[in-house]
Amino acid sequence: VEWESVLLKNNGTYEHRKHVETKLSLEKEASFIPLIRWTDVDNYIINGKITVEYHVKVIRIGGIPFKVINFEKPVEKFSDAILIIANEDFNHGFGPLLAYHSTYFKSLFTEQLGRNCFDVGQKVGPNEFQVFLDVLHGEPALNDRNITAVLRLAKMFGTPMVFRQCEHYLMKISKLGLKEKFDLALKHDFENLKNDCIENMRTPEDVQNVMPSNIEGMDHFLITSLLKKAASFKTSSK
Numbered sequence: 306v307e308w309e310s311v312l313l314k315n316n317g318t319y320e321h322r323k324h325v326e327t328k329l330s331l332e333k334e335a336s337f338i339p340l341i342r343w344t345d346v347d348n349y350i351i352n353g354k355i356t357v358e359y360h361v362k363v364i365r366i367g368g369i370p371f372k373v374i375n376f377e378k379p380v381e382k383f384s385d386a387i388l389i390i391a392n393e394d395f396n397h398g399f400g401p402l403l404a405y406h407s408t409y410f411k412s413l414f415t416e417q418l419g420r421n422c423f424d425v426g427q428k429v430g431p432n433e434f435q436v437f438l439d440v441l442h443g444e445p446a447l448n449d450r451n452i453t454a455v456l457r458l459a460k461m462f463g464t465p466m467v468f469r470q471c472e473h474y475l476m477k478i479s480k481l482g483l484k485e486k487f488d489l490a491l492k493h494d495f496e497n498l499k500n501d502c503i504e505n506m507r508t509p510e511d512v513q514n515v516m517p518s519n520i521e522g523m524d525h526f527l528i529t530s531l532l533k534k535a536a537s538f539k540t541s542s543k
Contacts, residue, residue, distance in 0.1 A: 313356040408463030447474045487515040
């Protein structure tokens with residue numbers, strides 16, 4: 306957090322003080338009160354009061370997921386499905402959209418016609434479900450910390466659109482290492498990401514690092530591609 310305090314002095318001038326807090330915790334009170342020496346306090350008192358104006362800039366938020374879309378408040382005429390998460394959190398979703406993109410929700414809504422309140426019935430945390438819904442609604446909510454959880458929910462709920470969003474993120478935006486990306490590509494069968502990872506291998510060590518200990522379960526075409534990539538380094542070194 307960057308913040309600036311502006312103190313009004315009793316001579317009509319303003320005193321600006323800039324501050325930087327690298328870490329603030331909601332569990333502890335953060336003080337934004339500027340330090341004034343007792344010997345100088347009379348310079349700031351006007352009619353028995355001290356006037357301070359604050360300008361605060363939040364640079365980064367960590368630990369608490371930012372809600373791109375607030376699903377806790379229903380949008381009248383459109384929010385026709387209330388989803389119960391962890392027996393306490395309610396997320397108002399758009400039923401037709403969820404049913405269209407998710408095989409799980411299509412089945413859930415079909416089996417319980419006439420209802421508008423549904424218990425998701427899966428081991429899902431409200432924070433990760435919030436991000437999943439954001440992505441499902443086309444919002445750029447993915448990051449390297451939540452990508453694995455979103456992929457898990459995409460598989461759980463059968464949402465190809467979310468899978469496509471995740472693959473695009475991993476290819477174009479993510480700062481994860483080559484092995485981490487390749488492992489996710491193998492786990493979720495992301496063909497484009499597999500090819501992208503192989504294309505970005507720059508050394509024989511890159512190829513060796515992504516090779517799993519047991520290659521028997523790997524696709525033969527993929528193994529061939531990796532071997533060709535490794536051979537290309539030997540050819541170029543001659």
